[in-house]
Structure formats: C-alpha cells, structure tokens
Amino acid sequence: MIATILRQAPADRRASIIAWRQLSDILAQRGNQLSDDDIRRSLHALAVLRPRVPESVRRDCARAIARHGRFAPLVALYANDVPAVSAIMLREARLAEADWLALLPATNAMARSVLAGRTDLPHGVNRALASLGSASVALPQPEVVEQEAPAPAQPIAPEPVAADAPSQISELVRRIDKYQSTRAQPGPSRAPRAAFLFETGPDGVIHWVEGVTRGAVIGLSIAEAAFGGEPGTDGVAAGAFRQRAEIINARMLLEGTAADAGEWRFSALPWFDPATGQFRGYRASARRPHRNEMPYGRPAPEDSGDSIRQLIHELRSPLNAISGFAQIISGQMFGPVSSGYRSMAETIVGDAASVQSIIDDLETAARSGTARVDAPSEEVVDIGAIVTQVESELADLLADQRVDLSISRVGGPFLGHSSDADVRRMVGRLLTALVDVSEPGAILVGQLVTESRHDDMLQLRIVRPATIRFATSAELLDPGFSPEGEAPGAAVLSLGFSLRLVDSLARASGGRLDIGHNALTLHLPSANSKAEAGLEAQQGE
Known part of the structure; x- marks a missing residue:
C-alpha cells in the first residue's frame, strides 16, 4: 500500500x-x-x-x-x-x-x-x-523554515514555491495593531499602570510577570538590546546580563494597551540556585520613569499612518500589474493560450481579488485610527437585503469549512443609515471571521432584529461558535488570539483584527460591535422611523 x-x-x-x-x-x-x-x-x-x-x-x-x-x-x-x-x-x-x-x-x-x-x-x-x-514557556518570534529539496531519485518532487507573499501583509497587520494600540480603545478608559514585577530564565527571556498584561511582556528578552522603537530593553540591561551583574534603572519599552504601553524603568538582581550555584535568571521590578528621567525635547511619536498607506500603495501597485497580466492571458487578448495556462491565469485573478480585499480592509483599519466619528450617514440602505447577498457570497466558504449558516429575521423592515459598501464589509468580515473559527459540522446561528420601528438601532446578533464560547472580550479583540492560541496561518487577518475592523466601521457609522457572553451583536443606526414618518406624510397628503 x-x-x-x-x-x-x-x-x-x-x-x-x-x-x-x-x-x-x-x-x-x-x-x-x-x-x-x-x-x-x-x-x-x-x-x-x-x-x-x-x-x-x-x-x-x-x-x-x-x-x-x-x-x-x-x-x-x-x-x-x-x-x-x-x-x-x-x-x-x-x-x-x-x-x-x-x-x-x-x-x-x-x-x-x-x-x-x-x-x-x-x-x-x-x-x-x-x-x-x-x-x-516563552512565546517565540515566528521563524521561516526552508523546506529541504528532495533527492532527484524520489518520485515525489516539490513544486517551485513562490516567495512568502502573505509575510508583507502579516507585517502590515502588526504595524497597524501597533499604531491602533496607542489610541483609546472602545469601552471605559484605563489609566497607565504604575509598576509591575517580572522574572526571566537563564536565557534572559521573561517568563513570569505580575502587574501588567502578560502578552505585553512575556517573551521579551533582557539579554539583547532592542532598536528602532521595537519593544524590549536597552543596552544597559544587555551589558549587565552578560556580566550577571545587578541592573539599575534600565530602560524598557512596551507595546499593548494604553495602560501597558510606553517607557518603563526597571531594576533587577540575578539569582542563583542555592544547591548548585547555577545561574537561574533575574528577578526585577519595573516602574514608570520620573519626569527628570525623560529626555528634554523628545519628539512626538511618529504617526505611522502615512507610512502604512505608502506600504499599502506599494503592495497594491504590483498586485494590479499581476492581476492585469493574468486577465490578458485568461482572455487570450494577444492570441490563443493553452487551457492549462488559462486555468492558472484565472486562479491568479481570483487570488489577486482576495488579496485586494484584504488590502482594502488594511487601508480601512489604518484610516479608522485617525478618522473622526461622524454623525450617522443620511444614505439609507436595506441591511436585510445585504445580509442575504453576503450569505449567498459565502456559500463556497461555508461548503469548504463544512459550516451551516442560519440567520433569521425578527421584525422589519431592516433599513439603516450607512453606506452600502461599509455594511457589506462589516457583515462580510464579521461572518467570515466567525466561520473561519467554527468547527467542521457546526451551525452558525444569528438573528437580524428590529424590535420596533422607532428603535434607534438595528441589530445583527451572531451566537458565539463553540470554539470561542468562553473567550473574554479582551481575548477576542487581541490580534494574536484564536482557538489554537495563535493567529490562524490559513487566515491572513486574524479574528481579533477582523472584529476591531468591524467595530471601527460601525462606530464611524454611528453604531458599535458588542461582545456579549453568548453572542456578538453588530448595532447599526436604524432608518425605519424616518421611513415610517415619510410614509405617514404621504398618506396624510
């Protein structure tokens, strides 16, 4: 066999x-x-x-x-x-x-x-x-592992593998999250933390922390200096670590929520195994720097919005060129092309369209970090019809994931204040993200609700899939979270990123995304009361 x-x-x-x-x-x-x-x-x-x-x-x-x-x-x-x-x-x-x-x-x-x-x-x-x-227990940085080429005698030979295209987009996601994390997040604001404790192992990697969010500190190393504004410690800590010496008021930079991010000063002592004398790591305490420890005239943090938009432009330009050439081949515009090449070209066109959609989402996320929340749009769209169209467009994904989608309607009509494109993106990204994390054979259940024509909001409620049934709100909004504990490699944009994008678009339209214990609910401004008032005026005439 x-x-x-x-x-x-x-x-x-x-x-x-x-x-x-x-x-x-x-x-x-x-x-x-x-x-x-x-x-x-x-x-x-x-x-x-x-x-x-x-x-x-x-x-x-x-x-x-x-x-x-x-x-x-x-x-x-x-x-x-x-x-x-x-x-x-x-x-x-x-x-x-x-x-x-x-x-x-x-x-x-x-x-x-x-x-x-x-x-x-x-x-x-x-x-x-x-x-x-x-x-x-450390959280490692992702590594790129090269596949070993097989010997010529083997009957199964690898196909040429192109450069890892999603890597640029994944880096872009990381940069956008860094940019967004310095802004206020939805919900009650939290004051910056004042102090925390941590321990490292003998390799200098922090493996225990108390007083701040674990994800902001766990996995950082004090053995190597961080450069270019990246999270980590300065050369003072790295030099002392090499000598197993005491560290006094070294500088540490963290990313994350407003409560955790920014500069810290920490002092640490090495500790050794009492029985063997073996070096076991450092025990440290960190605090916010005093005013006199901050350099005078420090420039304001660089706004990375322009650089992100420039990188998006650099991604979009070659993508359009690749898609254009593929369309020329598939359409045989310069002459007959074999069926094999046409099939490859059509696949490239489809993949390019998927990547284009991802880039559009990234651009929207970058823009939403600085965009002012405006009053609800005067445009009126039929959200019920859009949900039906999105359900139809997701048919292939649902079949591939072996997931059923059932969204019932309660009340009606389902008219809302927003743009057609924004509603399609919000509903499509929300449903796609939840389908991606659903187990094969699961049923994704939801409701589109307007309980009264005079309600200010329409609601699209989606019951949590079993894989995220007990996840906290903070976990679901973390771009690094998924049921497996890492962002799924099959999805370039993680669940946390998608939910943040949906919430940003909803708030720009005057709505919001609520993460409840049992369901995720997208609220959008209702236009039903206005439509009803217009109908009554016509009847009065």
Whole structure:
C-alpha cells in the first residue's frame, strides 16, 4: 500500500491532499510495523507535500490522528508545522516517556509551551521541560523554515514555491495593531499602570510577570538590546546580563494597551540556585520613569499612518500589474493560450481579488485610527437585503469549512443609515471571521432584529461558535488570539483584527460591535422611523 502511494507522483492539489491523508493515516496506525526505508521515504514525502496541502487539511489530519498518534517520528513532523497544526497534535498525542525525551530536542519553543501546559505527561518529561528553563514557556518570534529539496531519485518532487507573499501583509497587520494600540480603545478608559514585577530564565527571556498584561511582556528578552522603537530593553540591561551583574534603572519599552504601553524603568538582581550555584535568571521590578528621567525635547511619536498607506500603495501597485497580466492571458487578448495556462491565469485573478480585499480592509483599519466619528450617514440602505447577498457570497466558504449558516429575521423592515459598501464589509468580515473559527459540522446561528420601528438601532446578533464560547472580550479583540492560541496561518487577518475592523466601521457609522457572553451583536443606526414618518406624510397628503 505505502509503496503504491510513494510511486505515484501527485499531479495536482487534490492528489497531494489525498496522498497526505493516506500517508499520515498509515504512519499513525502502522508506523511501528514498517521498515526503516518505508518510514524514511514516507516522512520525506510528507515534508515535500506539506507546502501543497492547505493548512485547514493539515489541521483536520492532526485532529483525526492525534489521539492515536503513538508513532514518534510522525508526531515530530506535525510538531514542526505551523502553530495552529502542531498545537492540535501536541495536546493529544500519547507517546512513551523515552519517545517524548527523544522528541523534545527537535521541538521549538512554541511546541514546548504546549507540552508544558499538559498535566498527563510522564514525570521524566516534565523534568526535562523544566530543565530547558523559560524556553519551554516563552512565546517565540515566528521563524521561516526552508523546506529541504528532495533527492532527484524520489518520485515525489516539490513544486517551485513562490516567495512568502502573505509575510508583507502579516507585517502590515502588526504595524497597524501597533499604531491602533496607542489610541483609546472602545469601552471605559484605563489609566497607565504604575509598576509591575517580572522574572526571566537563564536565557534572559521573561517568563513570569505580575502587574501588567502578560502578552505585553512575556517573551521579551533582557539579554539583547532592542532598536528602532521595537519593544524590549536597552543596552544597559544587555551589558549587565552578560556580566550577571545587578541592573539599575534600565530602560524598557512596551507595546499593548494604553495602560501597558510606553517607557518603563526597571531594576533587577540575578539569582542563583542555592544547591548548585547555577545561574537561574533575574528577578526585577519595573516602574514608570520620573519626569527628570525623560529626555528634554523628545519628539512626538511618529504617526505611522502615512507610512502604512505608502506600504499599502506599494503592495497594491504590483498586485494590479499581476492581476492585469493574468486577465490578458485568461482572455487570450494577444492570441490563443493553452487551457492549462488559462486555468492558472484565472486562479491568479481570483487570488489577486482576495488579496485586494484584504488590502482594502488594511487601508480601512489604518484610516479608522485617525478618522473622526461622524454623525450617522443620511444614505439609507436595506441591511436585510445585504445580509442575504453576503450569505449567498459565502456559500463556497461555508461548503469548504463544512459550516451551516442560519440567520433569521425578527421584525422589519431592516433599513439603516450607512453606506452600502461599509455594511457589506462589516457583515462580510464579521461572518467570515466567525466561520473561519467554527468547527467542521457546526451551525452558525444569528438573528437580524428590529424590535420596533422607532428603535434607534438595528441589530445583527451572531451566537458565539463553540470554539470561542468562553473567550473574554479582551481575548477576542487581541490580534494574536484564536482557538489554537495563535493567529490562524490559513487566515491572513486574524479574528481579533477582523472584529476591531468591524467595530471601527460601525462606530464611524454611528453604531458599535458588542461582545456579549453568548453572542456578538453588530448595532447599526436604524432608518425605519424616518421611513415610517415619510410614509405617514404621504398618506396624510
């Protein structure tokens, strides 16, 4: 069976997916019974196939084989996939203690952080994780892993992989979030915090904090100086760390909410194991700088709105050129083109349109950070009709995710004050984000509500999917949050970013996005009372 699979080189994406599923299932069930040569060739084939197999398929496979994943080499291969895939495997895999100990050196910091959260691992594995120090719980920076090219003798050969196009957009998302985080967020304002405590491991990475949001500090290193306005510490801390010396009033820069972001001063003492004398890290306290510690004449923070818009322009220009050439090929404007090339060109046109939509969302998010909230628009749109159209446009996504969408109507009519384009973007982005985080087979239930024609607001209520049923409001608005704990690699824009975008657009229209315990509710200004008044005036005449 496995020899047959390896002999057939997958000709297209569908064949690659089938081969991935078959090889994963065989190794999970009978890996310990195969010969060393079959194991080596199978793992090599999976490594070659991985770039061609969608992340959603790899997640489904990991979920299917995780509970009976007792073949250590296969667990190691999945553990070194993107976080959304590896976390599923590592939370459920059952290996012998010797296999776990052999696997640990080949795992990254994110994988070890998942294992550190398990309570069912053998005692020896927990001791091994503890001996690795803070690396087992640190939040690592994303790394780009190059796939090894296969030997010419192998029947399955990798296709040329283009440069990682989403990386620029992901960086753009990070920059926009940095820009937005310095502005006031919806809800009650919070005063900047005054002090906090933290500890590092022997590598200088902060692994424990009390007094500020964990995400703003965990994973930063005091062993290396940060430059260019990036979060981190200055050279004073890095120099003292190398000497294992006391750190006094070193500078630290944080990002995050208004309560956490900005400059801090911290002092720290090294601590050592009393029994062995081994260096264990630093224990520190941080405070806001005094007025006399701030440099005079410091320029105001650079407004990154212009630079973000410039980067968006730089992304859009080549994208338009690529899409234009693809349309020329698919339309055979310069002469006949083979069906294979036309199919490729049509795929490029579709992908370019998807990326264009993402860029439009990013531009809207960048603009909303400085835009003044205006009075509700005088334009009247039929929100009920727009919701129906969006439901129809999401049919392919719903089928691919195996999710059902059911939005009922309560009351009516559903006329609102906003622009047609903004309502389409708000409803489309909200539903798409919730479908993306729904489990296969789930039903996404919602209501479009206007309880009275004189209500000021229309409401689109969507019941929380089970994967985010117990997530807090802060977690849902965090661009790094998803049910797997990381932004999904399959979605360039995360759930948190999408919800922030919807809320920004709604507030610009005079509405808002509420995150309740059971549902997410989009409020939009109602035009029903005005329409009713006009109808009554006509009847009076």
